[in-house]
Structure formats: structure tokens, C-alpha cells
Amino acid sequence: MYQKELFVTYDMLDATCVQNIARSDYKAFSHLYDRYWDLLLSVALKKTGDSDIAMDIVQDLFVDIWQRRSTLPQIDDVRKYLITSLYFKVFMYFRKQGIQQRHISSYFTFLENEKEEDFLQLLEGEIQHTQLLTAIEESVEDMPERMRQVFNLKYYRSLSNKEIAETMGISVQTVKNQLMRSLQHIRKSVPEHLSHSTTFLFALFFLS
Template sequence: MKSLSDNDIIAGLQKSEHYAFQELHARFWYPLYRLAFKKLGDKDETGDLLQDMFVEIWEKRETLYIPNELGNWLRNRLWYKIAMYFRQRGFKQQHQENFRIFLEKEKIGTSVAIDGLEFKESNLYYEELLDIIQQCIENMPDRMKEIFRLYRQEGMPIKEIAESLELSPKTVKVQLHRGLLKLKKATENQKVNMNELLLLLWLINHGI
């Protein structure tokens, strides 16, 4: 069979074509599993969460609206599923420690009540918010976007980024700080509370 494009998969899903769902599952299951496992740390729970997500996609296949690249859209749904997982089950000790490390790394401090995190339960709310975050990243200047991607999505240390791009570590830090300010400004009209914003930033930070 000819390799399907993202648009082919989307169109096939909306027509209830099983081959499209099978291709979606085959193409994206493992990358999404790896991302989710980094946050959950449990193979069985990660598998269950992914299974639930793909079942929901199939059940809603005829009404799906995917406004951006398929991989980004799937990651956004994954972040929402993980956020709800933490809301329903609470942060385990290992998750609390990783989240604290993230807060310290961002120099935000640890005043957030991690054990009492509360999140809006609207699926649409999270999809819109994550779309805004992803679009903000896409609209960053090329150099800033590349630094932001390497640091947040690839988990590369500042020193390595500086060496790779032939920049000073100070320049890298400045670009990262400006990128974070852009994200905060882009989401200021969404009435995002600090807990929600910090959790979402932690979720999309693949490197932790």
C-alpha cells in the first residue's frame, strides 16, 4: 500500500476507514508511548493511557477537527490525557520530584502546591491552550525556535546547545528567557492559572 500522508489518515478516519486508524496507531503509538512513559514512569499505566486515547480518537473519528500537523495534534491530546491522569490520581513522589526540578530549573521557585494541583476539565480548553502554545513556538524567530526546541523538546543542556549552534551560553539563556516570556504573553488572555501553565510547560518539556 502507498504510504499515507497525514491528510490521508485524517480523511480516512473521518470516513471510518479501519486502514487509516491502523496506520495512525502504527505510526504514532511508539513515539507517544515514549513521551508518556517519561512522565508516568510506569509501563502498564502508560499503555492504558495510550489505549484510552486511541479508543477516544476512533469513537470521535467522524467529528475530529485537526487544525495543525497531525503529530502535534496527537501530542496535545496526550498532554491533556496526562494532565487529567495527574488530576485524578495525584502526583506520585517521583513525579513531584521531577516537577520540582523543573521549577528550580526555570527559577520559578517551589511555592506551587503540587499535591493540590487543580485543572480545568474541558477537553476543548486544553486543546485550544496547547494549540496557542505550539503556535507561539512556531512563530518564534528561527534561531529562538531552534534553541527552544533543543532545550525543551530534546532536553539538550545549554552548554551543548551553545556549542552546537556556535553561540555563547549567555546568548542561549537570553533566547530561552525571551521565548518563555512570549509563551506567557500568548496565554495571558486564556485565564490560565499558574498551576495549569506550569504543568503544561512541564509536560511539553520532553527532556525531564
């Protein structure tokens, strides 16, 4: 009886599930995790070619979602949002490895046996995703030197604010200020038709 009630309770619209996660509903989070884990792992594995790396990336994605649940944006298409989120995670992994360009130019192979309309929807999202990543890269290159250095150390080398401060010989507060300004710089630089996309909302969510 308990299992049946649990199934009925959490067999909900994905968007509602995410809203519940934002209210710290761990059962809703577990539902989302169980529902999309295999799909996301399959996508990550096809792109990275390494099962351990793929599992780490997907796990990291879900950890970030739960840790930042209170700031989750409104999400209408959760499946597309999660795949886009995964794309960004994989991109950041390859960016840290210094293998950036070829993964931006031909970004992802989609799952086999997709319905045609789903494939076309994802393909459209992929094109927009690639455009956005390129726009972010160009925005970073256009940043003042100190801001760009702080941004790169934070997001491409995964240093903590304290480690960045020690590396650059500046205060932690200066690091925080530079990071805040770097995100403002990106917001202003990204073309308007991309700035309202799910991809961009996700990028800001995980960069914040």
C-alpha cells in the first residue's frame, strides 16, 4: 500500500517535481534522480567514452541541483533542461582538460531510437547550446585581464575563492567582487535571443 501511494504521489509532472525539489522535498529529488539517471548517463557515456567519468559528471549534476535547489529557475521542459545541463557539465570537463574546440564545433551525438520530433527538438537545443557556449567563451576573452583570470581559475580550474586569492595575491572579497562582475559581463554580452533560453538560465545557475 505504501509503495502504491508513493508511486501515485510522485508520478507527477516533471515541472511540479522540480518545484517540490526547490522546497527541499527529497522524495521528489529521488524521483527525478531515478527517472533520468539512466538517460543522462547514456548521453554522458556517449560523449566522454569513459564510464567512470560519465558517472562522475552525472552524479555531480544531481549534487549541484540538490545543493542549489532553493535557486532553481522555473523549468518547463525538465528533460531538455537536464540534458542541456549535462551538456554544460561535459563541456566544462573537456574545457578543463584543454580539449575545447572540437567538442564545441560538433557537440553531441543523440540517443538512439529517439522519436523524430524529440530528435529535432534536441537538435534545435544543441544548436542554441553551441551558440551560447561560443558567446560565453567570447565574453570571457573580452573581460579585463584580472576578471578573466579570476573567472578562469574559478570555473575552468575549479579553485576555491580562497585558493584564487592566494594564487593572485588579492583578498577573498576582491575575488567575490570580480566573479560577480564577470557574471554581469556575461549577461550583458550574450545576444538577446539566447539570454532568455533555458541553456543560459542553466549556465548562470551553475556559474553563480
